[in-house]
Amino acid sequence: MLLIRHLIIGLLFFTYAHTAYAAEEALFFNKNKWNVSGYLKLEFAAANNQPTAIEIDDLSLFISGNINRWINPFIEAELYQIPLWQSGEGLQFNDINFIIERLYNDSKLTDATTLRLGKFLAPVSRWNLLHAAPLVWTTSRPLTTKYSFANYISGIHIRHELDVFSGHALEFYWQPYEDFYPKPRSKSRHYQSIYGASWILQDDLDRYLSFNIQHANVKHSNESRTTIGINGMLHHEYFELESELLSTWVNNQPNNINAQDWGGYLQLSVPIPFDLNIISRYEHFEFSHQSQAVDTFLNGLVYRPYSKLSLKLEWQQSWGSLQENKTGLYASVAVMF
Amino acid sequence: MKLNILILCTSLILSFNSWADIYIVTQKNAPIEHISQQDLTAIYLKKKVYWDNSELILPINLSAQSPLREQLSQIIFKRSTRAMGSYWDKMSFKGISPPLIQASEQAALLFIQRIPNSIGYTSTKPDNSLLKVLLKLETPK
C-alpha cells in the first residue's frame, strides 16, 4: 500500500515538474526509439443509493517502440479499480486489479497501409479509441461509447490511409477467437469472433467524422451483435462539440424485448477564463433487454491548467436505469505523464 | 513564475520586431528539394512518418517556450503550442511521441546537420553548406 502511495505521489510530482518544464516531452529512453508514458485517474464518486467512494480508477503505463518499419511494438498495462476509501468502510487498500489493456505490433506494409497484430482498441467510437481520463472531458463515460459492442479486439487490423493530411482512411479488423486477457471483473460481455470496419472521413485537428460497423458473437451463447454507428467531433476556438449515434441489432431470441440497443449523445464543452471549461451532455440509450430507456443529463466543470492535468467535477442526472449512468456527483483528477 | 515573466518579456520584445520568416531546413544531401506546407504540417503532427525513400522522418522542434515555435504553430496548426498539448496527449496515448526538442536554434541546426533524415526550422536563412532550405514561410510584416 505504501509503495503505491509513494508511487502516486512521485508520479504526481514528476508530472507536475515535467508539465511545467516541457509540455510534451516523454521521459526516458532514447526518444528516437522508445516512448514511455502513462496516466492516472483518481475518482471520487457520490452516486445516489451507493456509498461514496474514492478509488484509483486507472493507473496505466504504456511503452511504445519504433524500431523499424516492421517492428513497432506497443504495450499498455494497467492497474484498475483500486479502492482507496469508501464511506462506511473507511480506508481500504486490499484490491488491485491488473490487466494488459493493449499489446500489439504495427508494421508498415506500404507507406499508406499499416498492419496491426495483437490486442488493441476497437475503432468503433472515437471515445473508445481515446478513452484515457486525461483525454476526455468527463469522469463518466456515455453508454453509447462502450455498452453494446466489443471495445477490444484481439486479432488483426489493417489501416489504409487515403489522405494523410485530412486523415481520410479505411480500417478493417478481425478477431478470430476469444479476447486476449479480458477484464475479468468487468460487467462487460466477452466476445469471440468479431469483425468490423471503419470509414474515417475526416480526422484532423478540428474535425472528426467516421462511420463504423461491427459484427460480434458473444462468448458462451448464440448471441450475436451487429453494430453500426456514426461519430463526429467539431473543434472551434470557442467550443467543442462531439456526438455519436449508434445502433446494435442483437440476435438473442427469445430474451429480447427489443430487437436492438441504440442510443446517442451530444456533448458540448466551452472554455471559459482561468483554464476552466464548462461541459454539458445529453444521452439517450435504449436497451434490447429492457423496455425502459435511460436518459442522462450531465453538467460539469473542468479545470485544466495544462493539457496533461485535468480536475473534473460533474453532476449526472439520470432517468430510467439503476445500473448504468447512476445519478450523482462525480469528481476526478486525471494526469498524464 | 519566472518563466511566465520571461515569456511576457520575450513576446513584448518580439512584438516590437515584426515576426520573422521561418525557414524549413534539412541536410544538404537529403533526397527532397521542396516540401509543401501541408506535408510540413503532416510531418510535425507525426502523421507523415516516412520520407519517400521509406526512411523515418525526424522532425526537430524548438523548446515549448520558443516564440519561433509558437509562430510556426500558429501558421501550420492555426493554434498555439499550448493548445497543441492536448493533441500530443492523444497521440501519446496511441504510442506516438512528439518531435525531439533542441533548446536553441543553433543546437537544432547542428543536430539536423549531423543526423540524416531530420528536418527543422530556423528564423535566419542558414548559409551553411551542409543545410538546405525546403520551404520558406513568410509571415506578415
Next chain:
Amino acid sequence: MKRHHSLVVRLAGLSTLIIMLTVLVLSAVVYYGFQTKIKQQVQQNLSAIAQAEANKIASIIEFERVNLFSWRTSAVMMDTIVDDLDKRIQTQLINLKKNYQLAGDLYVFNQQEKLIASSTPNLLGQGLPENWQLKNQDYQFIPAHNIKFANHAEPIAAFVINLAQTGKPQQGTLVLTQPWQELWQHLNKNTDYQFAFYHHNPHHLDLITEQGIVHQVVTKEFTQQKTWSVNQQTYLGALSKSQAIGEQFVLQIAAFISENKANEPQIELLKQLNIAACLVILPIMLIAIALSHRFIAPIKTLTNTIHQIEISNDLSLSLTVKGKDEVADLANAFNRMMGNLSQSFYEHESISKEVEYLNQNLEHKVKARTHELATALDQLKTTQLQLVQSEKMTSLGQLVAGVAHEINNPIGAIYANVQPLKDYVDDLQEALALAQTLLKDDALNQFESLLTDIDYDFLQADLTNLLTSQQQAADRIKKIVLSLRNFSRLDQGDIKSVQLEEGIDSTLQILHHEYKGRIKLEKDYQLNQIVECYASELNQVFMNILANAIQAIPEKGHICVSTYLEKQAQQSWAVIKIADDGAGIPDDVKSRIFEPFFTTKEIGKGTGLGLSISYGIIEKHKGTLSVDSIANQGTTFIIHLPLSLTTS
C-alpha cells in the same frame, strides 16, 4: 601407630598424584585442542572480514555503476549530437555532482572523443584519454591509475559508459571519476586488521596504510603460505573471493592481522589454564588427606571394639555399622559371629518357652476347626435340602405332568360327548311331544299320568341345567389340566422362549381356590415379550411368591401383578412385580427371608425354603430378586430378568 600413618599418607599421596596428573593431561589436551580451533577461527574471521570488505567495495562500485546507467538515460544526453551547444548537459553534470555530492567529476565526450561537458569548468575541448576509451564495450571500470587529464594528481578510479544504445555506434562517452583514496576510505578502520588490494598480474599487494597506498611485490605462492611477511613483519592473512568488475579490474581484498595479535587468544588460554591448575591442586591435596583419614577411621573403631570385647568378655556388645563398604561388611560379619555365639546360649531357653506356647494354641485351633466343620456341615445340609426340594419339585412336576396327561384324554372324551348328548335329549323331547299330540283318550291319559309320575316338566328343565353344568364342569377340568401342564412344563429344565405372563396366569389359575372371593386380583401386563428362560423353574418362583402373598392377606385384600420392560445400563430387563397389601414384613425379618430354612410359620407349616429356592433360580437367570415392605401395609417382590440368557 606406624601402620596408620603410612596408610593415610600413602592414600593421600597417591590420590594427589593422580589428580595432578589428570589435571595436567586435561589442560594439555584442552590447550592443544583449542589452539587449533583458535587458529582456525582467526583464519575464518580474516576470510570473512576480507570478503565483507570486498563486498563493500564491490557494492559501492556497483552503486555508482547503476547511477551512471540511470544518468545515461536522461533526455539531455541526446545533446551530444550538437556538442551540447545549449549547455544542457553541462548544467545537468554540475547538478548531479552537487546533488550526489560526488568526490570526483563527471565528463561527457562526444562521438569525436572531445570533451563537450564537464562538472568542473575550463576543461572543454580536451580529448578522451586512451585509458578511458571503450573498445566495443558498454561499460568499463578502470581502477587506480594516474592520468594527466584534468590535472588529476592523485590516482583515481574511473567509470566509463557508452552514451548510446547497445548495438549502435557510439554517440559519446560519459565518465565518472573518483579519487582512489576516497574509495578505500570505506574500509574497516579497526586497527587490528589491515587491508590490501591483491592483484594477480603481476602479483602484488597494494597495502592501504596511513601514508597511502604502498606497493609490495609478492610471489605466486604468497597467498598459500601460512604466514605472510609484509614490511618485515609476519602476519596471518586471508583473501576474499575474486570479483570481476568491468573487464579490466579484478577485485580481491586481502585482510591480515599481525601474528602476535593473532596469537593473543592462545597465550591468554595458556595463562588461564595454568592459573586454574594451580588453584585446583592445593585444595585437592587437603581434601585427599582428609578423605584418607575418614576412610581409615572405621578400621580403627573396629579394632578398638574388638579389644574391648577381649577385655570385658561381654558377648552382647556389638559394633555400630556405618556405611555400606568393606569395613561395614567386616563389622557386620563380626556382629553376626557374635550374634551366633550368644544365640546358641539362649536357644535352649527359647525352645522351652515355645513348647508352652504351642500347647496353649492347640486348644484354640481345635475349637476353630470344629466350628469350621459345623459350618460346612450346615452348608451341606442346606444344599442337600435344596437338592431334595428341587428333586421333589422335579418329581412333582413330572407327576403332575403325568396326571395331567392321563386325565386330559378322558376329559376330552367327556367334553366331546356333552354336545351330542344335548342334541339327543332334544330329539327325545321332540319325540315325546309329538307322541303326546298323536295319542288319543286312554293312551293319552296313560301317557300323561306317566309324565306326571316322572315329573316330566321338572325333568325337562333340569335336563338342560344338568347338561350345561356337565359341560361347565368338563370345561373346568380342562382348564385345570392345562394349568397343571403349564405349571409342570413337561420338558422342564430346558431353556425355553416363553411369554412370562402365560406362566403367571397358569400359576394364578392353580391358586385360584385359595384367593377366590376374598382377594381382588389386579393384572397389569406391559411386557408382552418373549423371554428366554428356564420356564418351569420360573413358574415355581411365581408359585412361591404368589402363595406367600395370598397367605399374607388374612381376610380381604388386593394382589397386583405387573410386568414391564426396563432399560438399565444399556441392557433391557423384564421386570415382574408382585405386590400385596397384607401384613407386611418387619425390617428385622426382611433381611433374612431369602435365608434357607428361615420361616415365620409354625413348625411343620412351612419348610422355609421357598424364597431361598426362588432366589437361587433368579440368580441362575443372572437376574435379581428383591423385596420392598412396610409392616402392616404391604409387600412387593420385584424380579428383574434379562431378556435372553445367552448374551447376558
